[in-house]
Amino acid sequence: MSSQTQSHPQPASAKDVKELVLDVGPVAHGGHCVARHEGRVIFVRHAIPGEKVRVRLTDAGESAKFWRADVVDVLEASPDRVEHFWHAADSRRSWGHGHPPVGGAEFGHISLDRQRSLKAAVLAEQLQRLAGVGQLPGGDITVEAVAGSGPDADTTYDAGTGLGWRTRASFSVTPGGKLGMHAHRSDHIIPLREMPLASDGINRLRLWDIDLQGIDRVEVAAPANGSRPLVLLAPAPGTKPKRLSAIAAQVPDDVSVATFDPLTDEVQQLRGRTWVQESAGGHDYRVSGAGFWQIHRDAPEALVGAVTGFLHNGGFLSPGSVVADLYAGAGLFTAPLADAVGETGSVLSVEGAPGTSKDARKNLHGAPQVEVIQGRVERILRQKPRNFDALVLDPPRAGAGKAVVGQLIAAGPRAIAYVSCDPASFARDVGYFQQGGWSLAGLRALDLYPHTHHLETVALLTPGR
Structure with missing residues (x-):
């Protein structure tokens, strides 16, 4: 059995029923659609109402009120289904390679109007x-x-495709020190080489090329007005200051770098500022590293x-x-x-x-x-x-x-x-x-x-x- 399979064991009650064919019902709050199997409600991600799909059960305890599943194949597609723009978040492609998709783009297979x-x-x-x-x-x-x-310093956002709009992003780090994101409701981290929803201000940092060993999480803010970006590093327990300095040295020189504690929001400077400058409606705003901004x-x-x-x-x-x-x-x-x-x-x-x-x-x-x-x-x-x-x-x-x-x-x-x-x-x-x-x-x-x-x-x- 592969290590990826071990990361996602099927509950005992589902060991003989790992996949099902379902008729997809209405959309529900939370990014999934409702389907039923033998009277049991199943919340299905990566589907569209009206489709017939094959799903993989991802959470299927015998005593659970409902089960959860991901689409692995589409047998009867909705006319609103489109090719997913991001391989890492494409459920069918990801499960075809033996692992779940990353979270964060669960509607990427649906036309924007739908x-x-x-x-x-x-x-x-x-x-x-x-x-x-x-x-x-x-x-x-x-x-x-x-x-x-908004400000036009970063013009990569395309309203027609819905890509390039994020000026803030949160990433996890794989055990090998690679930038990644979690699968939905999972500890499994998938390494990344792109983030299509993020602005060019984030993607051009190429954080996936950096050795992040010793870091648990990475937060990035790249203001749309073109002001100096900020990379926040959440160190793993025991990470030494010398290691943090080595990671900061891999980040482009015109980017601020700091550490932060996710529990206390305490931010410590490594290089540059511990805040970013945002703009809206003719006003400039200082926003600290752990502060909120849209x-x-x-x-x-x-x-x-x-x-x-x-x-x-x-x-x-x-x-x-x-x-x-x-x-x-x-x-x-x-x-x-x-x-x-x-x-x-x-x-x-x-x-x-x-x-x-x-x-x-x-x-x-x-x-x-x-x-x-x-x-x-x-x-x-x-x-x-x-x-x-x-x-x-x-x-x-x-x-x-x-x-x-x-x-x-x-x-x-x-x-x-x-x-x-x-x-x-x-x-x-x-x-x-x-x-x-x-x-x-x-x-x-x-x-x-x-x-x-x-x-x-x-x-x-x-x-x-």
């Missing part, structure tokens, strides 16, 4: 199931393509436009307004909000991560109408009660949650612009808002993650039905 229609279906289903939202503002959901509004090159401009558009058009944002930016990060939304309210208004910027909040203070030091506070949103709202005209809410993937939603409603704003990267937590929170007497007054869905199942939503929530 990808967006599937994402729209998932968002609509989540809103209906978790929030009881049937009739949406503006009618049916359309997931919008995003391209062309990964699609055009996402900052698109999201700022969607948020401010909802608030401006609804009459909730104007000179003199009192607003708050919650889960504010480095200040992506805070800066344009400060522009809109002027010196007669005020903006409260709240961020929980100390390092990122420090970035926000540096980025907004020239805006006297902005107050930057580091701390948990629920605590700051209790300490800083105000009569807000509007709130901007951009929580992490887990969403705001019932307690925070209750506090937001109690704060009594005239409107809330809610930015979300997860349809399930977003729909759940919309349900909490509706229980408090609020309603969904506007919704936009943006395809900021082509060839993956992810999407971004921007919603306008208002009190009263």
Whole structure:
């Protein structure tokens, strides 16, 4: 038995049934489609609704409520199936070579138009199931393509193919010290020689040519404005400083290199800066190595436009307004909000991560109408009660949650612009808002993650039905 096979043993209950032929049902949240075999639900990745496929079971415990599988052959293809752009992420090709595909491009076998229609279906289903939202503002959901509004220093992004959009990427390292990525829900790391979703700013570093022995993870940020990239190295336990210096010496001279601790987000300089400079909407932002910034090159401009558009058009944002930016990060939304309210208004910027909040203070030091506070949103709202005209809410993937939603409603704003990267937590929170007497007054869905199942939503929530 090969070492690759040993890395992926089949559960005992599936040892006699490693492959099945399935009729693929509807898309579901999480990047897979639903199929059934003898009454059991199987979540199938790399399929398209309506296809007949042969799958390999990847998680099939006898007592499990459902099984998981990857497509290994397509017997009846959807007209929306296309050739996968990336061999390492192509399920059929990868399993044909005896190993699973890398994660991160699970929709790469689907035409872009169909990808967006599937994402729209998932968002609509989540809103209906978790929030009881049937009739949406503006009618049916359309997931919008995003391209062309950001800085043009890196022109490799092609909206027609959905490639070259990532300005940030996370990699693992094989036991032999090669750059790689994990297979989905697996410890198996597949070495890479390309990353088609990444911008040229990342690919031209050629990190796959570097001997990374002694490193567990690599994070890369290459700003779309062409400013200096940053490579972050997460050392394996026991890696010596001399080894780290040797790795840094293999990275191009015009790139900053630092180490980071994934548990504490502590960053230590090896060469150059421990932060990058991003740009959006006429503002420059310092973003520390472990800080958050949108990964699609055009996402900052698109999201700022969607948020401010909802608030401006609804009459909730104007000179003199009192607003708050919650889960504010480095200040992506805070800066344009400060522009809109002027010196007669005020903006409260709240961020929980100390390092990122420090970035926000540096980025907004020239805006006297902005107050930057580091701390948990629920605590700051209790300490800083105000009569807000509007709130901007951009929580992490887990969403705001019932307690925070209750506090937001109690704060009594005239409107809330809610930015979300997860349809399930977003729909759940919309349900909490509706229980408090609020309603969904506007919704936009943006395809900021082509060839993956992810999407971004921007919603306008208002009190009263």
